[in-house]
Amino acid sequence: MTDDPTAEEPTHEQVAWGYDAESGPAVWGCLSTDYALCALGKHQSPINLVDPTPAAVAALAFNYRPTMLSIENNGHTVEVRSTNDNWIEVGDDSYELVQFHFHTPGEHTVAGQRFDMEIHLVHRNEAEELAVVGILVRRGNSHPLLELVAEHIPGRGQVRTLQHTMINAADLLPTERRSFRYEGSLTTPPCSEGVRWFVLETPIEASAAELAAFEAALGTNNRPVQALNGRKLLIEQESVPRG
Template sequence: MRFFLTLIACCCVVTAASGASDPLISPSAKTAVGAAAGAASTSSGASASGSSSARKLSERDKEAQAEADLSVRIQERLAIMRANQQARVAAAAKAKKQAEAKAAAAAVEAAKPKISNVWSYEGEFGPANWGSINPAWARCGSGNRQSPIDIRDGMKVELEQITFDYHPSSFNVTDNGHTVQVMVGSGNYITVGNRTYELIQFHFHRPSEERINGKGYEMVVHLVHKDSSGHIAMLALLLERGKAQPVIQTVWNNLPLEKYDTAVPAIALDPADLLPARRDYYTFMGSMTTPPCEENVLWMVMKEPVQASPAQMALFSRLYPLNARPTQPSNGRIIKESN
């Protein structure tokens, strides 16, 4: 359409120019032709101006659209950055919370009492610390009836005699790291106070854990008995230097070659051969003398010592120079002794 308008306008201009110089055309015709030519020229100019405005408007739209697109991209990028920042903050908070929880757990664990089953007769794991090494051993440090004790001021009474029913039995010998322990076959009993106890094992301490009116002995043998209800009765035989003791020699002959090993001899042993000729004794309620130091143990300490040779004692002293718990306060407990 613009093409046709421009063409007409050009024709009018040419005609007008031609008419102006043509003597055959009247002045009024020349005027009309000139007017037509002017109109055509004006129309052509307006058309060109409109086209330029349209182009400018289109460029502005493109710029506006480009700005809008850029703004959208910027917003998207900012949203991603904010999300990443929030994720980093959340991750840092989670890591901090986990670290705090771990530190709190470590603090709780550190506050717990250290539990161990390791004990000895000297040093860090010695008797003074048994009560704190393991909570299950608390009685070792705070019990009311702990053993051994220095036996003093016993009340002399008519004590019931201990009835011994010991027989030759099979046995095994273990070096358990604390002492030499002899497990005895079943069928060996004592009866005292109308209660019968079976001999389970016997073992040795050096020096003697028990004292009599302040006097200690070079060694002691503890014979451990239990009744059908699990009550414990301990019989203590004090050892003094003298002639060789046959049961002890049988045990020494069958010692294992390594600590924590067990020897199982093919011979029998009669625990009755350990007993002194006199059967008078002291008695009181006490405890086991090794962890966990359980109490309510019936103690019977024979008054007459048993002899063992210096060589027999020396052999044990090479294995265990010291394996005795120190004496404990008697705490006013009743101690009886036979007349």
């Protein structure tokens, strides 16, 4: 689905893309035939999360453990790589955590409300299919893990690895983990579809200083919301134990 299985958004160095008027979301589909889905796709992300249908679906099971902190600034986002065995389970399906990265401001909206930042935890199964958990972030109290990442964001095109600093992606999760669910796409070129999206309903908080650090590194790197085009948008009604 992607050229680089460790990234949600492949670099595609031969065709530059970004978020400004000349290379931003409005023209992604025109920059390369590889990016055609950005303009022509009918199952694109992000979307406005509004009027979901309650559904009795299997709860997300998070199996995260401490991993060494390694941060890459690839020029499009700040990405934290997963170096240990971390995964989620959705019913009988299992997806390994590959990386998580950041968008400022947020990409998905909830009933039209946009958040200060959004974190995408990108997972992949053995069939190379992607499942992304979206975490909405609003301005509020300091967040220890986000503070740590913000303090060590490297320069554009650089990687910073702290061999003696361990983090756990579970620390990003809100206590209440009910999720919106729908079938969508990558939110960056090549906008590949067939991505399972789980956007957690309850946001987490980050301080103004932490958000400012990400904004300074990322600028504006969010794609506008896309049309639902008849897709089903679900929200967990109740948890169903795994059989």
